[in-house]
Amino acid sequence: MKRLSQLPTCRIDPEKKVFITYRGKSYQGYEGDTVASLLYANGIRIFSRSLKYHRPRGLYSLDGECSNTTMAIDGIPNLRTETTPARHGMTVKAQNVVGSPEFDLLGIMDRFSRAMPAGFFYHMFHKPPSLWPLALKRIRKIAGLGTLRHDFVMQVRFDEIYPHTDLCVIGGGPAGMSTALAAADQGLQVILIEARPWLGGIFDYRPAKYLDGFSLHERAGVLSQRVTENKNIRVFLQTAVVGIYPDNQITAFQVGGRPDAYKERYVEIRAKSLVVATGCLERPLLFENNERPGVMQVGCAHRLARTWGILPGKNAVFCTGHDLGLEAAIDLFDLGMEVLCVADNREDGQDAELVAELKKRNIPFYRGWVAAKVKGKKAVKAVTISTVSGTRRRDIPCEVLVASAGLTPATGLLSIAQCKLSYDNHTGFFLPVNLPERVYASGRMLGFHHPLSIEISGRLAGLNAAAGCKETTNGLRKEVEEQLATLPGPPLGSKWVSPPGKGKKVFICFDEDATLQNIDQAFSVGFEMPELIKRFTAAGTGPGQGGIPGHNLPLYVGQSRLPADDPPSPTTVRPPMVPVLLATYAGKNLDMSKRTPVHDLQISSGGKMERVGGWRRARYFSPDKSIREEIEAVRTSVAILDASTLGKFRLHGPDALKALQRVYVGDMTNIAEGKVKYSAMCNDDGCLIDDGVVVQRGKNDYFFTTSTARAGGTIEWIRFHTRYDGWDFHLVNLTDAFGVINLAGPKAREVLERATDSDVSPEAFPYAGYRELLILNTIPVRVMRLGFVGELSFELHVPASYMITVWKILEETGKPWGIRNFGLEAQNILRMEKGHVIIGSESEQRTTLHDLGLGFLWHRNKPEAKTVGAAALKHTENQKGRLKLVGFEMEDSASxxxxxxxxxxxxxxxxxxxxxxxxxxxxxxxxxALVEDRLSSISERLAIFEDDCNGKLTYARVARMPFYDPEGARLKI
Amino acid sequence: MSLTITCPICGKRSGYEFRYGGEDKGPRPDEDELTPEKWFDYTHLNTCIAGMQKEWWCHRDGCGTWFKIYRDTRTIGEVPLPVEDKIKDA
Amino acid sequence: MVFKHEQLLGKSRFRSSYDAVIIGGGLHGLATAYYLAKDHGINNVAVIEKRYIGFGGAGRNTAIVRANQRTQENLPLYQEALKLWPLLTRELDFNLMFYNCGNLNLAHSDAAIKSLRLNVSSAQFHGIDSRLLDAKECKTLVPALDISDRPRYPIFGGMYHPPGGIVRHDAVVWGLARGCIKHGVHIHQNTEVTDIGVKNGKVEFIETTRGKIKTEKVLNAAGAYSAALAYQMLDIRMPISVLTIQAMVTQPLKPLMDHVVSSGAYHVYANQTLKGEIATGSHMDPWPNYTTQNTAYYIKHQAEALTELFPCLKGAKFMRIWGGLADMTPDMAPIIDGNDPVEGYFVDCGWGYFGFKSSAVTGKYMARFMATGQCPAILKPFTRQRFEKHRLMGETAALVEFSPNN
Known part of the structure; x- marks a missing residue:
């Protein structure tokens, strides 16, 4: 097809050819084409088949308000070809067809549509019950649109950014640009977002007059240049806003251009003020077969010609309800398309100049006429037009039917932003009322039609937004308000909805194949509220998000069911406003985790790392997951564990002790100098949530440790439970400031001795002792003698920056005893042999301190401390029927x-x-094991049921814990 | 950032920086008074008001402060603390 | 093949007196009303709904059904619930579209495998089909899964529960409503209960926006609003936190996932609906609210999580996200009481994530409870008093995030 690329409005570059493959064949277009415009220029008319009835579908709105033009591109299904730029080398495939879009074997479904009324499935296939699973299989196969392969690999990159700004303007048309310019002139930082690849909006493609001999297209160019040159305005093109959340948090995605390294970019904006200037959509005209390929909206036909240089067809009938329709008919006529007639559902109110222009061209013009039916199976062959009352009818053979009932504001984003919309009788629009603070609307979506009114309304919104950001604009605002009042206000809008003599296949929602008949069926089963009708008929729940049915559905419900003076209410719109790739939302999907200071050493020593909360830790060090050597090293010689993830805190100040008494179940009043105090924290249910040790380093100055999992929440926990008390204490989280080395095994002392001059003999540094030492006379470390793994062990708290050094020193001094690493799994077995619990492993949400046999840690005689959990510990102390922790040994020692x-x-x-x-x-x-208390006495027989045991139980006996070194002698050597 | 909370120290921030700390139930009761009923009441029971609620929040990913705000649970919009409360809580 | 349209929702006259009034036209309310009429011959019953039937959780959940819970108090209830869907389909003569695709719950650590084993063993002990799979078997079941070590939480294995699946939630609402109407129950939509009248410790009447109704039995089945209602009208406080939970769907795809897949570590579930959409969700912002608002944070988070588990889904598009309310209890098990502390007052709430799957079966037993005044054994464990007695149910092992008590 010869393209009208000489038009000043045309956006294709005839010098740069682009080839894409569609259904195995190569098609040529130009840079600037969308996939849809390229295919249309090559004669493709049927773009897809519909979800339920497999009806042929073609270009309709050209802005992605329905799924008519969705295809699979390079393996990604369900892409709207009308908004996807054509790129050289793309492979495009039709979807939801058996055969081709032109010859789809499932097209037969359309014949059954009468047998598939709304709610059809609820009454079918369940009798006899054996039928349903078979039906299910068929239904699944037929349902769904595109195909996504389970092994599909996304080859391209995605990005994400989070800009902040004073004002965000959505919509780069005349209103949006005027808004941005007005606000930028007041000194605001502005982000202007436009979904198309260029600014201009409703002015962009129209040659109609602006002022002073300029065309609207030229005016768009002027505004767009001013915007681009303004340093206060940052423009995002090809960026679709998909969500608006409270406090003007705006999410959008931007399609990457040629130089960009990303395919799409997730954009999350925080703005002080927000102006929505998204203009209008065309309200679809309802009539029989209103979605046949060849039926298209005014903007679609007009932009095909003006923006992409493609005449929609040889001839066309126009059935419209707004002046843009008349203007398009005239312009397309002038571009060489035969306009057979223009029918306007309005009896009057048309722009007289446009009517005169039609007459000048001898185009028949019918006031108060609409389309009633389209004939033709796969393409428009003829259209039946009729008077609105249906009394007179005429058939006109034609190739294209340009159809549009009226305009409707694109309020989807306002609805997503939780704005209240209210029906306006004059325009027939749902207009925003009581906009949230610092949210404004401007332009055509408020009903304005006159070019100057659109711009000035935009300007006013810009100044209001500036005022919302506390820039003073009062004088100017008043001036602009007055100016707007002198300009033409919103014209009377068309309210036309139901076709005369309701046809059979009048589609109110294309995506879900929902017809007016389906809506009537919903009425007849008792559903009268738009939201219920939506659910019952699925109208508006498809990918187009109510773009097509969004306005017609409430109007139809209103006209059919509501009392005459009840205004219709709009249906809800939910994010994302347009479907968004998961890859785009995921963006960079950066993976973050914390590393201990000796992370790299752990890995170079063969540590198999594993995520533990926010950290990565070594689970084991053996190549084959057997950890016997690690355990033997601890039990017989010496080994080291990186325990840096332990929580470490300083608590100091006059009321520090009170705070400790509040959260620890033990008595913290007299912690001896040079000793550690082991204790536990419970929640108010008396359940163990943390354990650790506390040392007193000075007057009102404590150092304590918590479990890894609890480290992040400890400060807020202590402050929470003292929040009403006004105590004077300070908490410092030292978790990242110190690394921790657990040096364990009977030879641990020998290793430490060689690293320090301090006396670490059993007499000088006994079990449960605390010392502050210098390693190699230089590095200060805090050392505790503990025994989690059941052997002599030293827990060294080392300033994080010295961790690697100290670690290497110990590896060196430990060489004679074959010192080696041990990991979490070895620790897990070692501590189990000692009967030590790990919170979450041996306890669950309802496990109290008593249940774990740790009741002795609770000091009951400090009620004045109001210890967290104490009341529950008191209540449950002698409670029967609880799960208690016991040790057990298998009866059959070989099992x-x-x-x-x-x-x-x-x-x-x-x-x-x-x-x-x-x-x-x-x-x-x-x-x-945690077992009911009546099974918890020593030697009690436990029957163990393992999954897949086929009823074959194994048996164990409750055994005394600890299993290993019950006297604890090895800790104390 | 649907929810924003105004921390008395750090100012207005995204709600995800904070941790919710429950309805304002008043100071911790004396341990001896805590019968099972009273313990249950203090520890677990909520009014679940669909409307304005006085409640505790902690600026977890910020300064760590616990403080009270008024919030409308129907809109999650934070509302300024009434003056008399400010005086009382000061 | 053309069938006649019959009324699903009749218009009922508003009476000034009913034998029982159900507050809430959600699934639990409708089911209770249905069984009151059908099993117990009590059909002078009104269901009072503030908005329209199925407005709340009933129409906002992702319709997953299963019986692989953690505790033996819960298992029998859900086991029976699962068996009820086909029965109800027949009984109501309404296709509830039970899609018995089975559920796969993934584990991403040895600790998670352990906790799944507890569930699997408990299920098998109760004769429920549930088994542990290794990562490869998971992949065979769901080829789209990435079982390499690329994801931040690699897949260790999973719990496969063949009897589970999904049920069309709207169908259950409408089927039960139709069943109610057939048995003479009145459903009053757009009607709000404003007070419960109590005299001498007994329920006497309720006050609504359409007038007073005399009744001796009231069921509070107002879903997430149950707790607020109990407090406002009866001064009963509940151990409940009401949170918004979000879910979303992709554009429809040809069959890609044949099972419901969920993952604790990623806090995600996903399944493909009969229409072809991938339905996924489960996030709750941990602060009480009644907004049902969705958040920018979550849809992004969900995309990150899903595309790690199922890399191919990078090529799918999210189409719609919505929110519903969940009334969470401290132990993730519901609260069911009757005649306590007010005679004639019954409550069925606190279901959190589990309201849909339990709805029909709970309605059945709740109806018996209301009809006989005797709490059926299967519902006994769920009394509110368990908290006071320090008997948390243990349906969750981990500490719950939404309570300040942890």
Missing amino acids: APPRDGSIIVDEKIRGYVCTARYSHTLNASVGM
Whole structure:
């Protein structure tokens, strides 16, 4: 097809050819084409088949308000070809067809549409019950639009940015540009967002008069240049706003251009003020077969010609309800298309000049006429037009029907922004009322039609937004308000909805194949509220988000069901305003986790790292997951563990002790100098949430540790539970300031001795002691003698910046004893052999301190402290029927340990296995379990039910804990 | 940032920086008074008001302060603390 | 094949007296009303709904059904619930579109495998089909899964529960409503209950925006508003936090996922609806609110999580996101009481995530409770008093985030 590329409005570059592959064949277009315009120029008319009835669908709005033009491009399904720029080398495929869009075997579905009324599925296929699974299979196959392969790999990159600004303007048409310029002149930083690849909006493609002999197109150029040159305005082109949230948080996605490294970019904007200037959509004209390929809206036909240089067809009938329709008919006629007639559903109110121009061209013009029906199976062959009352009819053979009932404001984003919309009788629009603070609307969406009115309304919004940002514009605002009042206001809008003598296949929603008949069916089963009708008929729940049915549905419900003076109410719109790739939302999807100071050393020593909360830690160090050597090193010689993730805190100030007493169940009043105090924190349910040690380093000055998981929440926990008290204390989180090394094993002392001059002999530094030492006379470390793994061990708290040094020193001094790393899994077994619990592993949400056998940690005689959890501990102290933690040993010493999570049963479930392992040290399978208290006494037999055991139980006996070194002698050497 | 909270120290910030701390139930009762009923009341029971609620928040990813605000649970909009409350809480 | 349209929702006369009044035209309310009429012959019943039936959680959940809960108090209830869908389909003569696709719950650590094993063992002990799969088996079931070590939480394995699936939530609402109407129950939409009248410790009447109704039995089944209602009208406070939970769907795709897949670590569930949309969700902002607002934060988070689990979904598009309310209790199990502390006052709330899957079966037993005054054994564990007695149910092992108590 010869393209009208010489038109000044045309956006294709005839010098730059683009080739794409569609259905295996190569098609040529130009840079600037969308996939849809390229295909249309090559004679493609049927773009897809509809969801339910597989009706042929073609170009309709050209702005993506329905899924008519969705295709699969380079493996990505459901893309709207009308808004997708054509790029050289693209592979485009039709979807939801068996065969081709032109010859779709499932096109037969359309014949059954009468047998598939709204709610059809609720009454079908369930009798007999055996029918349903078979029907399901068929339904699934037929349903769905595009195909996404399970092994599809997205090859391109995505990006994300988070700009802040004073004002965000949505819509780069005349109103939006005027808004941006007015606000920028007041000194505001402005972001202007436009969905199309260029600014200009409703002015962009129109040669109609502006002022002083300029065309609207030229005016768009002037405004767009001013905007681009203004340093206060940042323009985002090809950027679709998809969400607006409270406090003017705006989300959008930008399509990457040629030089960009990304395909699409997620944009999240925070703006002080927001102006929505998204203009209008055309309200679809409802009549029989109103979505046949060849039926298109005014803007679609006009822009095809003006923007892409493609005449929609040889001849056309226009059925419209607004002056843009008349203007387009005249312009397309002048460009060489035969305009057979123009029918206008308005009896009067048309622009007299336009009517005169039609007459000048001998184009028949019918006032009060509409389209009633389109004939032709796969394309428009003829249209039946009729008077609005249906009394007179005429058939006109034609190729294209340009159809539009009227205009409707593009309020989708306002609705998403939770603005209240109210029906306006004059314009027939849903207009915003009570806009949220610092949200404004401007331009055509308020009903303005005159070019100057549109611009000035935009200007006013810009000044209002500036005032919202506390720039003083009062004088100017008043002036502009007055100016707007002198300009033409919103014209009377068309209210036309139902076709005369309702046809059969009048589609109110294209995406879901919902007809007016379906809506009537919803009425007849008792649904009268638009939202229920939406649910029942699915109208407006498809990819187009109500773009097509959005305004007609409430109007139709209003006209059919509501009392005459009840205004219709709009249906809801939900984000995203247009469908967005998950890849775009995911953006860069950066992965963040914390590393301990010796992270790299752990890896170079062969550590297999694993995520632990926000951290990465070494689970084990053996190549084959066997950790026997790690355990043996701890039990017989010496090994080191990186425990840097432990929470570490300083608590100091006059009321520090009170705070400790409030959150720890133990008595913190007399922590001896040079000693650690082990204690626990409970929540108010008396459940163990944390354990750790506390040392007193000076008067009212404490250092304490928490579990890794709890480190992040400790400060807020302590402050929460003291929030009413007004106590004077300070908390410092030292978790990242210190690394922690657990040096464990019977040879640990020898290793430490060689690294420090301090006396670390059992007499000078006994079990449960605390010392501050210098490593190699230089590095200050805080050392605790603890025994989580059941051996002599030193926990060294080392300034983070010295961690690597100290670690290497210990590796050096430990060489004679073959010092080695051990990881979390070894620690898990070692501590289990000692009967030490890990919170979350041996406890759950409802496990109290008593249940764990740790009730002794609770100091009951400090009621004045109002200790968190104390009341619950008192209430539950002697409660029967609770799950208690016990140790167990398998009856058959040769049997493997039950897997963690196996349950303990008799006729009911009585508990479950928390941790069970084969212990090399003990040469037995042992474990810990939470079981009902009546099964918790020593030697009680536990029947263990493992998954997939086929009823074959295994048996264990409750055993005394700790399994290993019950006297604790090894800790104290 | 649908929800924003005004921290008395750091100012207005995204709600995701904060942690909700429950309805304002008043100071911790004396331990001896905490019968199971009273304990349940203080620890778990909520009024669940659909409307204005006085409640605790902590600026977790900021200064760490606990403070009270009024918030409308129907809109999640924060509303300024009435003057008399400011005086009382000061 | 053309069928006649019959009224799903009749218009009922507003009476000044009913034998029982159900507050809330959601699933639990409708189911209770249905069974009151059908099983117990009590059909002088009104369902009072402030908006329209199915407006709340009933129409906002993602319709997943399953019986692989953690505790033996819960399992029998959900087990029966699962068996009820086909029965109800027949009984109501309304296709509830039970799609028995099975559920796969992924584990991303050894600890998660352990906790799934507890669920699986408990299910098997109760004769419920549920089993543990390794990562490869998961992949066979759901080929779109990435079982490499690329995701930040690599897949260790999963719990596969074949009897589960999805049910069309609107169908259940409408089917039950139709069943109610057939049995003479009155459904009053656009009607708000404004007060519950109590005299001498007994329910006497309720006050509505359309007038007073005399009744001796009231069920508070107002979903997320139950707790607020109990407090405002009866001064009963509940251990409940009301949060907005969000869900979303992609544009329709040809069959890609044949099972419901969920993951604790990613806090995600996803399944493909009969229409072809991938329905996914589960995030709650941890602060109480009644907004049902969705957030920018969440849709982005969900895209990040989903595209790690299912890299191919990078090529799918999100089409719509919405929010509903969940009334969460401290132990993730519901609260069911009757005649306590007010005679004639019944409450069925606190379902959190589980309101949909439990609806029909709970209605059945709730109806028995209301008809006989005796709490059926299957509902007994759910009394509000359990908290006071320090008997949390244990349906969740982890500390819940929305309570300041943790």
